[in-house]
Amino acid sequence: MNSLSDQAQLLIDSNILDKAVIALENRLKHNPDDLKTLESLGRVYRQKGELLKSSSIYNKIHEIQPENQAANYLRNLMCGTVSRIYPPGNYCRPCPFVYFQDFLPHNQHRTLLKLIRDNQHEFQSGTVGGGRYEKAIRHQLVLIHKDITSIIEHAIISNLPNILSQIQFTDVSIKEAHINNLHLALTHHGHYGQPHKDDSGGKHMVTCVYHLYEEPKKFSGGDLILFDTNVKENIYQGGEFTKINIKNNALIVYPSDYYHQITKVHCPGVDFIQGRFAVAGHIGFV
Numbered sequence: 001m002n003s004l005s006d007q008a009q010l011l012i013d014s015n016i017l018d019k020a021v022i023a024l025e026n027r028l029k030h031n032p033d034d035l036k037t038l039e040s041l042g043r044v045y046r047q048k049g050e051l052l053k054s055s056s057i058y059n060k061i062h063e064i065q066p067e068n069q070a071a072n073y074l075r076n077l078m079c080g081t082v083s084r085i086y087p088p089g090n091y092c093r094p095c096p097f098v099y100f101q102d103f104l105p106h107n108q109h110r111t112l113l114k115l116i117r118d119n120q121h122e123f124q125s126g127t128v129g130g131g132r133y134e135k136a137i138r139h140q141l142v143l144i145h146k147d148i149t150s151i152i153e154h155a156i157i158s159n160l161p162n163i164l165s166q167i168q169f170t171d172v173s174i175k176e177a178h179i180n181n182l183h184l185a186l187t188h189h190g191h192y193g194q195p196h197k198d199d200s201g202g203k204h205m206v207t208c209v210y211h212l213y214e215e216p217k218k219f220s221g222g223d224l225i226l227f228d229t230n231v232k233e234n235i236y237q238g239g240e241f242t243k244i245n246i247k248n249n250a251l252i253v254y255p256s257d258y259y260h261q262i263t264k265v266h267c268p269g270v271d272f273i274q275g276r277f278a279v280a281g282h283i284g285f286v
């Protein structure tokens with residue numbers, strides 16, 4: 001792993017963030033309106049994936065400092081609303097995202113898991129750009145299966161106006177939208193995805209990832225890290241991110257030009273079918 005991805009994985013694997021929460025909460029007991037402490041706590045909750053707690057901290061900052069646009073942006077983002085107005089400046093911005101829980105009806109979710117079980121011998125090593133297999137970058141198994149991808153494609157198309165308006169892609173033509181590269185990926189024990197952005201060829205593009213797995217959940221990790229990114233300059237900060245703790249039957253959507261990563265999955269000895277599955281693809285525009 002390179003040093004930047006180590007930074008995020010290390011913070012998550014260690015109990016540094018848990019210890020930081022205890023220390024910061026203690027400090028707030030003595031000085032509840034201390035802005036530096038509040039900002040640190042909002043950031044730590046964001047990195048732990050405790051997004052509602054993070055939102056309430058940013059809400060408090062915004063109450064103390066109504067002119068603080070960054071706090072307002074993060075308050076909204078952490079509770080699932082992408083603001084149309086970004087805080088000003090050219091810097092690494094927190095990645096916008098929208099989460100759709102219970103995305104598919106339960107019968108379709110069950111159908112997908114059955115199709116996965118029936119086709120488990122067809123999975124192959126996932127590739128990176130240009131069709132190359134590079135374990136150091138992407139360690140997953142992939143299946144291209146039309147019956148599986150068409151269920152997700154249909155659900156995304158049916159919800160397209162809502163998806164695009166919630167992620168604030170309002171300056172695109174829905175008529176010209178098309179869904180590309182849909183595939184199913186298995187992330188099992190020891191698998192991960194290194195930090196990358198999805199190649200859009202310089203065009204506006206949205207990444208969609210639908211997560212599913214057998215209940216009860218038998219793995220840990222496999223969560224999504226959305227790095228704070230300066231899209232214009234194509235740089236990101238390895239230690240500044242939002243962690244999305246993935247949920248079953250949920251779709252997450254974010255702009256493809258923000259860097260992201262999948263944390264390492266841990267499920268030794270667990271059956272193939274009880275791993276972490278995701279159907280991923282992109283919404284592009286002509």
Ligand SMILES: [Fe+2]
Pocket residue numbers: 196197198207260
């Ligand atoms: Fe990606």
